[in-house]
Amino acid sequence: QVQLVQSGAEVKKPGASVKVSCKASGYIFTSYYMHWVRQAPGQGLEWMGITYPSSGTANYVQTFQGRVVMTSDTSTSTVYMELSSLRPEDTAVYYCARERPEGYRFDYWGQGALVTVS
Protein backbone atom coordinates (compact mmCIF):
# COMPACT_ATOMS: atom_id res chain seq x y z
CA GLN A 1 0.00 0.00 0.00
CA VAL A 2 1.11 3.56 -0.66
CA GLN A 3 2.81 5.19 2.32
CA LEU A 4 4.47 8.56 2.78
CA VAL A 5 6.39 8.68 6.05
CA GLN A 6 7.80 12.00 7.15
CA SER A 7 10.55 12.92 9.58
CA GLY A 8 9.77 14.11 13.07
CA ALA A 9 9.04 17.41 14.70
CA GLU A 10 11.71 20.10 14.77
CA VAL A 11 12.31 23.22 16.86
CA LYS A 12 14.45 25.88 15.23
CA LYS A 13 15.58 29.39 16.04
CA PRO A 14 14.80 32.32 13.75
CA GLY A 15 17.29 32.53 10.91
CA ALA A 16 18.06 28.81 10.95
CA SER A 17 17.21 26.20 8.33
CA VAL A 18 15.14 23.03 8.53
CA LYS A 19 15.11 19.97 6.29
CA VAL A 20 12.04 17.73 6.30
CA SER A 21 12.06 14.31 4.64
CA CYS A 22 9.28 12.21 3.15
CA LYS A 23 9.98 8.55 2.38
CA ALA A 24 7.68 6.95 -0.17
CA SER A 25 6.81 3.28 -0.53
CA GLY A 26 4.24 1.08 -2.21
CA TYR A 27 4.48 2.59 -5.68
CA ILE A 28 6.99 3.48 -8.39
CA PHE A 29 8.63 6.58 -6.94
CA THR A 30 9.60 8.19 -10.24
CA SER A 31 6.15 7.81 -11.76
CA TYR A 32 4.53 10.44 -9.56
CA TYR A 33 5.05 14.05 -8.59
CA MET A 34 5.49 15.11 -4.97
CA HIS A 35 4.26 18.35 -3.46
CA TRP A 36 4.79 20.18 -0.20
CA VAL A 37 1.85 21.82 1.56
CA ARG A 38 2.01 23.59 4.89
CA GLN A 39 -0.56 24.46 7.53
CA ALA A 40 0.03 27.07 10.20
CA PRO A 41 -1.63 26.42 13.58
CA GLY A 42 -5.40 26.76 13.25
CA GLN A 43 -5.09 27.86 9.62
CA GLY A 44 -5.78 26.47 6.17
CA LEU A 45 -3.61 24.69 3.62
CA GLU A 46 -0.89 26.50 1.68
CA TRP A 47 0.79 24.95 -1.37
CA MET A 48 4.55 25.50 -1.42
CA GLY A 49 5.81 23.75 -4.52
CA ILE A 50 6.31 20.57 -6.51
CA THR A 51 9.20 18.24 -7.16
CA TYR A 52 9.53 15.81 -10.05
CA PRO A 53 11.47 12.74 -8.87
CA SER A 54 11.94 11.42 -12.41
CA SER A 55 13.94 14.51 -13.43
CA GLY A 56 15.11 15.88 -10.10
CA THR A 57 13.63 19.29 -10.88
CA ALA A 58 11.25 21.43 -8.82
CA ASN A 59 9.03 24.49 -9.03
CA TYR A 60 8.25 26.75 -6.11
CA VAL A 61 5.57 29.23 -5.17
CA GLN A 62 6.86 32.77 -5.61
CA THR A 63 6.35 33.39 -1.88
CA PHE A 64 9.08 30.88 -1.04
CA GLN A 65 11.46 31.53 -3.94
CA GLY A 66 15.01 31.87 -2.66
CA ARG A 67 14.23 30.25 0.71
CA VAL A 68 13.07 26.75 -0.24
CA VAL A 69 14.77 23.85 -1.98
CA MET A 70 12.94 20.62 -2.80
CA THR A 71 14.99 17.61 -3.79
CA SER A 72 14.50 13.90 -4.37
CA ASP A 73 16.69 10.82 -3.90
CA THR A 74 15.62 7.99 -6.16
CA SER A 75 17.95 5.50 -4.42
CA THR A 76 15.90 5.79 -1.21
CA SER A 77 12.56 6.97 -2.67
CA THR A 78 12.76 10.02 -0.45
CA VAL A 79 11.95 13.66 -1.11
CA TYR A 80 13.27 16.54 0.95
CA MET A 81 12.12 20.09 1.61
CA GLU A 82 14.63 22.53 3.04
CA LEU A 83 13.43 25.94 4.19
CA SER A 84 16.00 28.54 5.21
CA SER A 85 16.00 31.93 6.96
CA LEU A 86 13.21 30.69 9.18
CA ARG A 87 10.82 33.16 10.78
CA PRO A 88 8.28 32.61 13.56
CA GLU A 89 5.52 32.73 10.94
CA ASP A 90 7.02 29.61 9.32
CA THR A 91 5.77 27.64 12.32
CA ALA A 92 3.50 25.06 10.73
CA VAL A 93 2.87 21.43 9.95
CA TYR A 94 4.59 20.57 6.68
CA TYR A 95 3.01 17.83 4.57
CA CYS A 96 4.27 15.98 1.53
CA ALA A 97 1.52 14.93 -0.86
CA ARG A 98 1.59 12.81 -4.00
CA GLU A 99 0.12 13.66 -7.39
CA ARG A 100 -0.40 11.35 -10.34
CA PRO A 101 1.02 13.19 -13.37
CA GLU A 102 -1.59 15.58 -14.76
CA GLY A 103 -3.95 14.50 -12.00
CA TYR A 104 -4.08 17.97 -10.41
CA ARG A 105 -5.02 16.55 -7.01
CA PHE A 106 -3.21 15.04 -4.04
CA ASP A 107 -4.16 11.41 -3.60
CA TYR A 108 -1.86 10.45 -0.71
CA TRP A 109 -0.44 12.58 2.08
CA GLY A 110 2.31 12.15 4.63
CA GLN A 111 1.45 12.36 8.30
CA GLY A 112 2.94 15.84 8.58
CA ALA A 113 5.98 17.27 10.35
CA LEU A 114 5.60 20.11 12.84
CA VAL A 115 8.27 22.77 12.54
CA THR A 116 8.33 25.30 15.35
CA VAL A 117 10.36 28.49 14.95
CA SER A 118 10.99 30.15 18.28
Place this chain on the structure above:
Amino acid sequence: EIVLTQSPGTLSLSPGERATLSCRASQSVNSDYLAWYQQKPGQAPRLLIYGASTRATGIPDRFSGSGSGTDFTLTVSRLEPEDVAVYYCQQYGYSYIFGQGTKLEIK
Protein backbone atom coordinates in the same frame (compact mmCIF):
# COMPACT_ATOMS: atom_id res chain seq x y z
CA GLU B 1 -4.78 34.37 -9.47
CA ILE B 2 -7.97 32.43 -8.82
CA VAL B 3 -9.40 32.65 -5.30
CA LEU B 4 -11.63 29.93 -3.86
CA THR B 5 -14.19 31.06 -1.29
CA GLN B 6 -15.89 28.41 0.81
CA SER B 7 -19.13 28.83 2.69
CA PRO B 8 -20.34 28.61 5.30
CA GLY B 9 -17.36 28.96 7.60
CA THR B 10 -18.91 26.58 10.10
CA LEU B 11 -21.84 24.21 9.68
CA SER B 12 -23.53 22.54 12.64
CA LEU B 13 -26.00 19.76 11.90
CA SER B 14 -27.50 16.70 13.53
CA PRO B 15 -26.68 13.07 12.73
CA GLY B 16 -28.65 11.85 9.73
CA GLU B 17 -29.04 15.33 8.22
CA ARG B 18 -27.60 16.46 4.89
CA ALA B 19 -24.69 18.89 4.72
CA THR B 20 -24.19 21.16 1.72
CA LEU B 21 -20.80 22.88 1.44
CA SER B 22 -20.08 25.51 -1.18
CA CYS B 23 -16.88 26.44 -3.01
CA ARG B 24 -17.01 29.49 -5.27
CA ALA B 25 -14.15 30.44 -7.62
CA SER B 26 -13.32 34.04 -8.51
CA GLN B 27 -13.31 33.04 -12.19
CA SER B 28 -14.40 30.02 -14.15
CA VAL B 29 -12.28 26.92 -13.55
CA ASN B 30 -11.95 23.59 -15.31
CA SER B 31 -14.08 21.16 -13.29
CA ASP B 32 -11.59 18.39 -14.13
CA TYR B 33 -9.19 20.19 -11.80
CA LEU B 34 -11.51 20.67 -8.80
CA ALA B 35 -11.02 18.45 -5.74
CA TRP B 36 -12.35 18.20 -2.19
CA TYR B 37 -10.49 17.04 0.92
CA GLN B 38 -11.51 16.07 4.43
CA GLN B 39 -9.22 16.88 7.35
CA LYS B 40 -10.15 15.38 10.69
CA PRO B 41 -8.66 16.88 13.86
CA GLY B 42 -4.98 16.05 14.21
CA GLN B 43 -4.82 14.24 10.87
CA ALA B 44 -3.53 14.91 7.38
CA PRO B 45 -6.06 15.81 4.69
CA ARG B 46 -7.69 12.97 2.74
CA LEU B 47 -8.83 13.17 -0.86
CA LEU B 48 -12.62 12.79 -1.12
CA ILE B 49 -13.64 13.99 -4.57
CA TYR B 50 -11.73 14.85 -7.76
CA GLY B 51 -12.86 16.08 -11.14
CA ALA B 52 -15.62 17.89 -9.22
CA SER B 53 -17.75 14.75 -8.91
CA THR B 54 -15.68 11.54 -8.85
CA ARG B 55 -15.26 9.87 -5.48
CA ALA B 56 -11.75 8.81 -4.57
CA THR B 57 -10.98 5.20 -3.74
CA GLY B 58 -12.72 4.00 -0.59
CA ILE B 59 -14.89 7.08 -0.11
CA PRO B 60 -18.48 6.23 0.92
CA ASP B 61 -21.27 7.15 -1.47
CA ARG B 62 -22.67 9.49 1.22
CA PHE B 63 -20.14 11.97 -0.18
CA SER B 64 -20.92 13.54 -3.53
CA GLY B 65 -19.63 16.49 -5.52
CA SER B 66 -21.20 18.61 -8.20
CA GLY B 67 -20.86 21.90 -9.99
CA SER B 68 -19.15 23.64 -12.85
CA GLY B 69 -17.79 27.02 -13.87
CA THR B 70 -17.45 29.01 -10.66
CA ASP B 71 -19.79 27.15 -8.29
CA PHE B 72 -19.09 23.76 -6.78
CA THR B 73 -20.79 21.82 -4.02
CA LEU B 74 -19.83 18.98 -1.70
CA THR B 75 -22.81 17.15 -0.24
CA VAL B 76 -22.63 14.81 2.71
CA SER B 77 -25.87 12.94 3.07
CA ARG B 78 -26.89 11.10 6.24
CA LEU B 79 -24.30 12.74 8.50
CA GLU B 80 -22.43 10.53 10.91
CA PRO B 81 -20.38 11.60 13.98
CA GLU B 82 -17.18 10.55 12.17
CA ASP B 83 -17.80 13.25 9.54
CA VAL B 84 -16.66 15.96 11.96
CA ALA B 85 -13.84 17.63 10.06
CA VAL B 86 -12.73 20.64 8.07
CA TYR B 87 -13.45 20.31 4.36
CA TYR B 88 -11.31 22.05 1.74
CA CYS B 89 -11.81 22.55 -1.95
CA GLN B 90 -8.75 22.80 -4.19
CA GLN B 91 -8.23 23.64 -7.80
CA TYR B 92 -5.37 23.75 -10.27
CA GLY B 93 -4.90 26.68 -12.60
CA TYR B 94 -1.12 27.05 -13.16
CA SER B 95 -0.93 26.81 -9.37
CA TYR B 96 -2.55 24.72 -6.69
CA ILE B 97 -5.03 26.75 -4.68
CA PHE B 98 -7.07 25.80 -1.60
CA GLY B 99 -10.19 27.35 -0.23
CA GLN B 100 -10.11 28.47 3.39
CA GLY B 101 -12.18 25.51 4.56
CA THR B 102 -15.59 24.75 6.06
CA LYS B 103 -15.74 23.29 9.54
CA LEU B 104 -18.46 20.67 9.91
CA GLU B 105 -19.76 20.06 13.42
CA ILE B 106 -22.24 17.44 14.55
CA LYS B 107 -24.76 18.50 17.18
